[in-house]
Amino acid sequence: MPVPVDKLTNDEPFPVKPDTNEYEALRFLVANQEYGFTPLEVSDQTNISKSSASKTMARLFKKDLAKRSNGAYYVEPEHVNKLQQRLESLDAAVQLFESTPDDDAYAEEGWEEDLPSINPDDEPTTVETRDSTTVEAEAEHLITDLEDN
Structure with a gap:
């Protein structure tokens, strides 16, 4: 029997964000999947403080990312x-955004003001309304392209 696509896709974001205690604890549990760990043991093996470890593990349990038995999480x-x-997908996304060049035009405030409108109701730019230096530059560019081909 066919299954509706809506039931096959899950658009809910992953409930753990990078650079958080939950992320670090979950990464640790996945890497050490053969064992269960108490919050204190997770704290000893990660950068999570002892005071935060219990809360972190409880949140992972509540989000159904970790299971608990006899005080150990796995x-x-x-x-x-x-x-x-x-x-790994989260790691790749973090690396992608960290490797963005500093000269990225979209990272500059107000970049969208330099773009022409895509609204069809806006008045189109005509030769009469454009700056003459812009028209001359466009013409030179077209001539260069024609000469090169």
Whole structure:
């Protein structure tokens, strides 16, 4: 029986953000999937403070990203691959944004003001309304292109 596409897709964002205690704890649990750890043990193995470890682990449990048994938290084996892929995707996104060049025009305030309107109701720019130096530059560019071809 066919399944509606809406049921196959999940547009909910991943409930853990990079550079958070939850992210670090989940990454640790996925990397050490063979074992369960108490919050104190997670704290000892990560940069999460002892006072934050219990709250962090409780949040992962509440979000159903980690399971708990006898005070130890772990990741279910059948969810490890999916969680690992999601964490790697987050890492890739962080690296992408960190590698953005500093001279990115879109990073400058007001960049959108330099763009022409895409609204069809706006008055189109004509030769009479454009700056003459712009028209001359466009003409020279066209001539150069024609000569090169």
